Amino acid sequence: MEDLNSILQNLIDEIVKNFSFFIPYDALAHENTQRILNFYNLKVTDEIIDNYIDKLLYFDEDLKIKVLESYDIVVGYNALKASKLDNNCFQLVHLKDTKGKATFKLIFTKYIEQVVIYSTLCDMLIGAFYESYSDTTKNPTFLFEQQKKILQKHLNDIESNIGVKGGNINEDEIIGKLINSSVAKPYIKEQSDTPVNFVNNEAKSDAKKPVVIKPFREFIVHKNNIEIEEIIKKHFSDHKGISLRYLIEYLKERRVLLLIHGDQTKIHSSFKALFETEDIGALSSIFGVKVFNADINYLKSKDVFGRVLDKLTSFEEKE
Structure with a gap:
């Protein structure tokens, strides 16, 4: 019998694959971000800042983070994502019918949280783009809007077929939950020697500049x-x-x-x-x-x- 963790991870992976995003430089200095990074003893290296901050990124089919060279890459895969999420919905219905109530609730709760996280993240990305200009020649917010629509339709389909609403999540919790899930995922740990991921700060932490609020x-x-x-x-x-x-x-x-x-x-x-x-x-x-x-x-x-x-x-x- 397939391991329940594998079932859940395979479902979640379809949410993440080909998801486009960017990390604004200003977000790195945010008090909440610094608190979370310190909690996990993580730091962002200069190499990461130079190569990946304020650039449009996406998760490829192998769940590796890459710089997005063309919008067509994500636009082409969004139709596939919609189909994959439809299949996820069918799998959830099957799990509801075949697994025990407690088992299904555990899988469903963790899965739906990820859908809501990435759906909410789309809204945050749209707002963040107008705050921090990324290294792109065009406005990429239509990609985030398209992703939002796909994920929202998925939530609606889940509610219609399973009878459970997706729920909401506080935006302040998004960064923490994303970092937490990234630290816990084996494929992230296996890639910890590449410049695209957060890496453990084994050396003495650099002194953090205090956050100064302008009156x-x-x-x-x-x-x-x-x-x-x-x-x-x-x-x-x-x-x-x-x-x-x-x-x-x-x-x-x-x-x-x-x-x-x-x-x-x-x-x-x-x-x-x-x-x-x-x-x-x-x-x-x-x-x-x-x-x-x-x-x-x-x-x-x-x-x-x-x-x-x-x-x-x-x-x-x-x-």
């Missing part, structure tokens, strides 16, 4: 930056996700908020510090969406922002 007022290019910061904290500290993006767009439109490339992660952290909460929405929920001037919700939000912020008499005057 929100320092993003404001206006003589009343402190007053503007105080008003935003007082009146809009309950904003999160798209509503926070509306506020950012409004301030940019009024030419009092200056963001340059690489600032999105920084201002995301600044808002958390200013509002004294982590609950402001994931980076992708703020910057992974487009805001149009004709958006009725944005127009309504602008009216609210204006009524509050116009109390600063020289609000429109730059210093």
Whole structure:
């Protein structure tokens, strides 16, 4: 009889194969990422940074990470992935009918968690691309959107055929679960001497630079930056996700908020510090969406922002 671990791993492998992604450099310095890497005594070598960070990557059929040279590689395999995941759904139905309830629950729970992880990761990748420019000549977010649709359809098929919903996962848990699964997988350990994987840090760890959060007022290019910061904290500290993006767009439109490339992660952290909460929405929920001037919700939000912020008499005057 086939080992249950092998059954589960074969199912999960079909999720991972030909999955495209990239690792933004900014993510390496994130406090949560550093904490997880330290927990596993792992480090990212300079060679990995030079060859793989901020480049579009994918898992090939042998589950090795490679630099993606052409979008056609993944686009061509996505149709195959959809077919493979359909087969996974049939296998899960078969396992439900042939295995004991406890055994099936164990396999299903671990499998569905991986589907949800990679589905959520697609959303994170879309948001991260707008934050950290990868070394590609085209916008790759359509690949992540395509992957998301395939995985979401798979979740819907599972719910329809097995009667169990996929569930949700906190985005802050994604990195930890991915690293944990990578450390535990034999094929990752066997490849530990290649530059594509995280490697154990046997030597003395390099001193980690402390994460410095830039005060929100320092993003404001206006003589009343402190007053503007105080008003935003007082009146809009309950904003999160798209509503926070509306506020950012409004301030940019009024030419009092200056963001340059690489600032999105920084201002995301600044808002958390200013509002004294982590609950402001994931980076992708703020910057992974487009805001149009004709958006009725944005127009309504602008009216609210204006009524509050116009109390600063020289609000429109730059210093």
